[in-house]
Amino acid sequence: MTLISDAMSITRPERGSDGVVPPTGFTARLTQFTAAGMAFLAVFALALSMATERLADRWGEALAQSATIRISAPSEQRAAQTEAVLEILGATPGVAQARALDATEQQALLAPFFGPDLPVETLPIPQLVEIVTAPAGFDAEGLRLRLRAEVPGAVLDDHTAWRRPLIAAAERLSWLGIGAMALIALMTAAMTTLAAGSALAANRQVLQVLRLVGAQDGFIARAFVRRFTFRALTGAALGTLAGMLAIWSLPEVATGGGFLTGLGFSGAGWLAPLPVPFLTAVVAFLATRMAAFRALRAIP
């Protein structure tokens, strides 16, 4: 009997094979509980992976669409240099909008570090110019060269230095989520193998009797595999449901763009955990089948 036909036969009740396996209360419950726990964790790992992917996109997009020019000049030249910079930006393709931040805005930026009463006007703080880029972006290198030539005190910061590590961190988190899911699948396989192995060892006499009366290995294996696969499927379905409910009930961190804001599923993303029970069943099927055939090889 091949792997595929065995897998297909799982969905069909087989005459006589189900009843030959005695009730395996503890190991069956262990499989169900393990599958539920692993599915619950898998849903969280999936949510983490999807959230970090979204976060990477969001950070990337947000930072890619803006840039800043810092003008460090003596106070008497600052207005003129700011004017020159805005003029250059007005003529730069790919710059959708450019404006100099006023004192209140600059104060707001520094407030988290120095408090709200900072006398910005008395401090030698550079003038900041905010650039909003067009979707196509602008030639940052060309703009730098032009600024160096015409406004030496102006420095362009296109956020590349910030963006790269942030995106790299988010991508790593996303891979971590995928790695966690792979680990969960392995743990599920290991636990199912142990539970099935324990059930098979406890039922050695059953295997001997079945072989004695002419049962083929496939028949015996299917009886065990079907039982464990369905236990894993139902356990994982419950775990997935619990995981989705737990994610749904997470408090929303609405403001500030905090990390937790993105942890969860949105829209069609809620469909993503649905394959988890079926994948768990596949893992349980393969693990039990392997354990069953290994155990049967020891029975003449």
Added chain:
Amino acid sequence: MIELSDVRYGYDGTALLTDINLALVPGSFHFLTGPSGAGKTTLIKLCYLELTPSGGQVMAFGRPASRMRRDEIAMLRRRVGVVHQDCRFLDHMNLRDNVALPLSVAGESLTAHRAEIDELIAWVGLADRAHALPAELSGGERQRAALARALILSPDVILADEPTGNVDWEMSLKLLTLLIELNRMGKSVLIASHDLNLIRAAKGQANARVLRLRAGRLEMAGADL
């Protein structure tokens, strides 16, 4: 159907059986006797391929057993009914389901064979115990149930290891009569037994050959039986 040629078998380097030659052909009836530990059970296990000989060859239904795959051995066992001395059953299934087990593993419908199952159970005198679990059966009842299970697929060869060990004389004769009837239908029967009275009774009714295991070798029993 089953032929052992120069078969040897031993545990841990000690030879238990040596140069065993035995042919179970259609219609043959053999008794196998010998003292405890002589290797009667081992010889029966070699016949239905539960054990692999350390030398010689076992041919089963025309094919060398050493070349059979596990699934082929399983199919072969459906043609060989075995009654074990220890009557192994599935403890969670009742007597009726245990008797019907060979049908289940062969993929047969139990509904279609209902009458056959009930008839066989009634014949071995266990009709009122059909729904009892194996643990609730006496030694004799277990042996009769094991015999019923061995016969349910109407096998070509019947191997019985002390089948009357736990039953009274009346039931022993009844079981023996059944085996003789099956033998007359062309089935090959091999009974391992140390019950000399049973062997003598059988010799009066069937053309039974009596074999004795002595010092690991198989020999024809003499007129002392």
